[in-house]
Amino acid sequence: MENVDIAKIFEEIADLLEIRGEKQDAFRVRSYRNAALIIGGFPESMRSIAERDEKELENIKGIGKSIHEKIVEILKTGKCKFHEELLKAMPPGVLELLMVSGVGPKKAQLLYKELGIKSVEELEKAAKEGKLRNLEHMGEKTEEKILKAVNELKSRSGRFRLSLALSYAEPLIAYLKKTPGVIEIEPAGSLRRWKDTIGDVDILVTSKKDAPVIDRFVKYPEIKEVIAKGETKSTVTLKNGLQVDVRVLDEKSFGAALQYFTGSKAHNIAIRDRAKKMGLKVSEYGVFREKPAPEGFNQGTEKWVAGRTEEDVYKAVGLKWIPPELRENTGEIEAAEKGNLPNLIELTDIKGDLHVHTNESDGIHTLEEMAAYAMQKNYEYIAITEHSKAVGIARGLDEERVLKQIKDIDRINKQLKGFRILKGIEVDIKADGSLDLKDDVLKRLDVVVGAVHSKFNMTQEEMTERLIKAMATGLVNIIAHPTGRIVGVREPYPVDSARLMNAAKEHGVILELNSYPDRLDLNDSYCRLAKDMGVMVAISTDSHNRLHMDNIRFGIHTARRGWLEKKDVLNTRPLTEVLKILKRQ
DNA sequence: GCCGTTTTCGGCCCGACTGTTTTCAGTCG
Numbered sequence: 001m002e003n004v005d006i007a008k009i010f011e012e013i014a015d016l017l018e019i020r021g022e023k024q025d026a027f028r029v030r031s032y033r034n035a036a037l038i039i040g041g042f043p044e045s046m047r048s049i050a051e052r053d054e055k056e057l058e059n060i061k062g063i064g065k066s067i068h069e070k071i072v073e074i075l076k077t078g079k080c081k082f083h084e085e086l087l088k089a090m091p092p093g094v095l096e097l098l099m100v101s102g103v104g105p106k107k108a109q110l111l112y113k114e115l116g117i118k119s120v121e122e123l124e125k126a127a128k129e130g131k132l133r134n135l136e137h138m139g140e141k142t143e144e145k146i147l148k149a150v151n152e153l154k155s156r157s158g159r160f161r162l163s164l165a166l167s168y169a170e171p172l173i174a175y176l177k178k179t180p181g182v183i184e185i186e187p188a189g190s191l192r193r194w195k196d197t198i199g200d201v202d203i204l205v206t207s208k209k210d211a212p213v214i215d216r217f218v219k220y221p222e223i224k225e226v227i228a229k230g231e232t233k234s235t236v237t238l239k240n241g242l243q244v245d246v247r248v249l250d251e252k253s254f255g256a257a258l259q260y261f262t263g264s265k266a267h268n269i270a271i272r273d274r275a276k277k278m279g280l281k282v283s284e285y286g287v288f289r290e291k292p293a294p295e296g297f298n299q300g301t302e303k304w305v306a307g308r309t310e311e312d313v314y315k316a317v318g319l320k321w322i323p324p325e326l327r328e329n330t331g332e333i334e335a336a337e338k339g340n341l342p343n344l345i346e347l348t349d350i351k352g353d354l355h356v357h358t359n360e361s362d363g364i365h366t367l368e369e370m371a372a373y374a375m376q377k378n379y380e381y382i383a384i385t386e387h388s389k390a391v392g393i394a395r396g397l398d399e400e401r402v403l404k405q406i407k408d409i410d411r412i413n414k415q416l417k418g419f420r421i422l423k424g425i426e427v428d429i430k431a432d433g434s435l436d437l438k439d440d441v442l443k444r445l446d447v448v449v450g451a452v453h454s455k456f457n458m459t460q461e462e463m464t465e466r467l468i469k470a471m472a473t474g475l476v477n478i479i480a481h482p483t484g485r486i487v488g489v490r491e492p493y494p495v496d497s498a499r500l501m502n503a504a505k506e507h508g509v510i511l512e513l514n515s516y517p518d519r520l521d522l523n524d525s526y527c528r529l530a531k532d533m534g535v536m537v538a539i540s541t542d543s544h545n546r547l548h549m550d551n552i553r554f555g556i557h558t559a560r561r562g563w564l565e566k567k568d569v570l571n572t573r574p575l576t577e578v579l580k581i582l583k584r585q
Numbered sequence: 586g587c588c589g590t591t592t593t594c595g596g597c598c599c600g601a602c603t604g605t606t607t608t609c610a611g612t613c614g
Contacts, residue, residue, distance in 0.1 A: 027597060031586035064587050102603090104612050137605055145603090189614090202614085228602055228613095235602090235613090245614080247601095260599090265614075272598040277590075283599055 001047065006074055007040035009083050010067070015095055016086040018105035019112070031067070037266045038062045039071075043330060043528040048498045050075050093119035101149040102142075110135055124150045152237075160242055163517035163554070165191060165198035168222075168242050173203060175220055176246070181211025184254060188261035189245075193324045194557035196523070200243035202261045206251045213248045253285040256307035259314070260284040266329035267322075274333065275317045280305070287316040325560040344560045345539075347553055349572040352381035354478065355426065355449055355512060355540030356549070360405060361386035362394035363544040367405075367412060367421070373546035375419050381575050383422035383447045384409065388436040390428035391453050397425070399441045406444060420575055422446040426480065431455045433469025435476070442475045447582055449512065449540075450476035460494035467495065468503040477582050478538050478570075479504065480512040497526060501533045508583070510570050515541045515555025516548075527562020536581070538570040 014032035017025045038060065039046060049056050050072060057068045074080050090112075096119060097108040103123075111117040114135055115126055123146065126132055132143045160168075169187055177185055182205055186192075189202035205213050214234045218226050227235040232248045249257045260268060261284065275282040281290055286307025306316035314321045319336040323344055326332040335341045356370055357363035363370070367384060374382040384405070387396035397405065402425060409421050424447040428436035431454060435442065442448050450470045458466065470476050479500075504511060511530055530537055539555040541548050559569065566572045570581060 025586095028586045030597070034587080062587070066586060102612070106611055137610065139605065141604060200614090230602055233601060261614085263614085269598060276598075281599080285600090 001075055001078060003039050003042055003045055006046055006071060007036040009074060009080055010036040010039065010070075012095060013080075013083050013086060015098055015105065016083075016090055019090060019094060019098075019109045020086070021105065021109050031062075031064075034062050034266075034269075035067045038329070043525050043532070045497070046071050047075055091118040093122075096120050097123060100146060100153055102145050103149070107138075110138075120150060120153065159197040159199050161517060162191070162194065162196050162198055165201060165242060168238060168240055169201045169203070169244070172201075172220060172222070172238075172244065176203065176205060176213065176217060179205075179207070179211060179213050179216045181208040182213060183207055183251060186258060188258055189263060192262045193264065193327060194554075194561060196517070196554075196558065200245060203244065203246045204254070204257050204261055205246060205248050206254050207248060211248075214246065217246045247284075249284075251308070252304075253307045255309035255311070256282070256286045256313050257284045259310045262324050262327065264328050267327035267332070270329045270333055271317060278317060280317065282313070282317065287313055323560065325557060326563065328561075342563045342565050345556060345564050345566050345569055345572065347556050349566045349569070350379070350539065350552060350556070351574060352379045352383075352571045352578070353541055353543065353549055353552065354383040354422070354424070354447060354538050354571055354578075355385050355480065355514070356382050356543045357386055357426075358384060360401070361391075361396055365546050367408060370543070370546055370549075371412065371416070371419065371421055373549055377549060379419070381420045381422055381578070383424035383449075385424040385426040385447070385449045387453075388425055388427045390430060390436040396428070396436075399438055402437065402441050402445075424449060426451050427476070428453055429466060429470040429476075431458075431466065433466040435470060435473060439473075439475060446579065447477050448475055449478045449480050451480040458494075460496055463494055464496040464499050467500060471503050471507040471509045474507065476507075476509055478510045478512050478540075480514060480540075480542070497529055498533075501530055501535045504535045505533065510536045510538050510581075513537050513539045513555050513559055515539060515551040515553075515558075517551060517554040524558055524561035527559055527564050531563055531565075531568050536570050537564060537568055540571070 010032045014029045014036065017032065018029045046057065054072060057063060057071055063071070070080050070082065094108055094112050097103050097111060097117070098105065100120060100123065111123065115131060117123050117126055127143050127147045127150070130143065132138050132146065133140050169191060173185055173187065176182065184206045186204050187201060188204050189200070190198045191201055207213050214229060214231070217234055218229055218236060222238045223236045224239045225237045227237060233245070235243065235245050237243050247257065247261065272282045275287065279290060281288045281302065286304050288302040289305050290302055306312040311321045314336070319333065320339060320341055322332050322336050322341065325344070332341065353374060358367050358370055359365060371382060386405070387394040389396045389398040406423050409423050413421055423445045425437065425442065425445055426449045427442065429450045429452050430436060435450065452466070467479060471479065513527065527537060537559065539552065539559055541551045541555065543549045570578060573581070
């Protein structure tokens, strides 16, 4: 039971309570949803916290007595009695109805109560038969909308990877920029927070009065369907399935809107809650001070106090500006309050790349070409780390070819000034935890990256043992693939992260954060855990061609999401320090 | 169900859009 599984149970409890719709449940629903948000985004697993000390769970803000007990119950038994009871009273299919856009708890309840609908299929059937239009607050249009949404749900492929969403959003932004009267245009939402997957794209625009922003937006040729179109807001679906929201704003409220639409939801709720306690109200239009109603009036007045820039908004609620990547309500607000925000790593801090392939194994460019591109990026060094022989499909190197490459690199290094190619390898960690190349050859290299390429279906314990054994050889500097996660394709292979990191610390091993936009080996929560446990991280690209080196920006933003600072990352250091840390000099 | 610079009870984030209504309920972000 990982955090996501626990979060899912609480999310379902919230849904079920909401559909049940008893008045006194409304705020319980919020509590469960809030708990799901917090647990889902929590940097450490509930399991390892509970193992250390169950009482610690109660210290987490948003988790009280009841939810604390339920977490312990779920960890112990794998399920939650309260959840099961709710499920018994409500056919599980009714929950599915919430996945249909336009159907929320109230409609789901109505559909179930009045028509006995308890699955998406039944909903579709009833809509086709024209049975929905007779229900309260529903008509023909609702019926149509639901049918459309059901089709949409059937064809929807889920969230988009960040890199893909960027490739769709950038041309659209360029298109909108050409609208006469546009002043400023900025993507917000999870795109701005650099989440590794994106549900939809939010674009904010400020413009002169009456600029035809929305009118031009809905004419974008890539649009499949306009879902909503108002004066200041419009929602569409693109042909590729991506949903895009555009909001047009006054300059005066641009900062407030940027803050609001950047999210995350959990962060915003916390910010608004905080503001309220200070007698302020935060909306996308600004920060307002509420004045009490004068004698004889029902309603007080509001005074606009901030909103032009994000800095102003945060300042108004007594906080330092918080980088978008941190806005998940996982401690950043408290840190901003105390002035303890991390000084996040920047792209320009990176001095080299420690995981690069050439055409000697499965890359496409030569040693010289890769080095030249790295120099162009103002790097001081790169490490050439080919696959080893066990990875036959990638033309992995055996001992003999490694020795030959060492000679090649020595030769090229002699011709280079102010730049050095490090001799390395991405050695395969075999199923039993042994390494794929002989010790004496590995010892001759500057850097050894260990990686798993086979038998991903091991149990968590077996996989953790395998990695720890490899670390214990004392020959591995950097461990790649500690989660093996491919965004949207494969969930992480199971590793006991706390144990892994303890072992990394013990053996002086560094964890690799792979910058492939869809192959995040270290995700943000692992980064944060690594930071908390004092384990160093290397942000690498695993480049197979020279342009892959540009992917470093995805790694940087993942690292920022994981609160990493310059000092936490190996390859922000100059070459001499790196070699010292790798204990090769 | 959670929380506390409104502290153990009484609050709990805010606004736009749609479709149904004729002043509003539901959904979404």
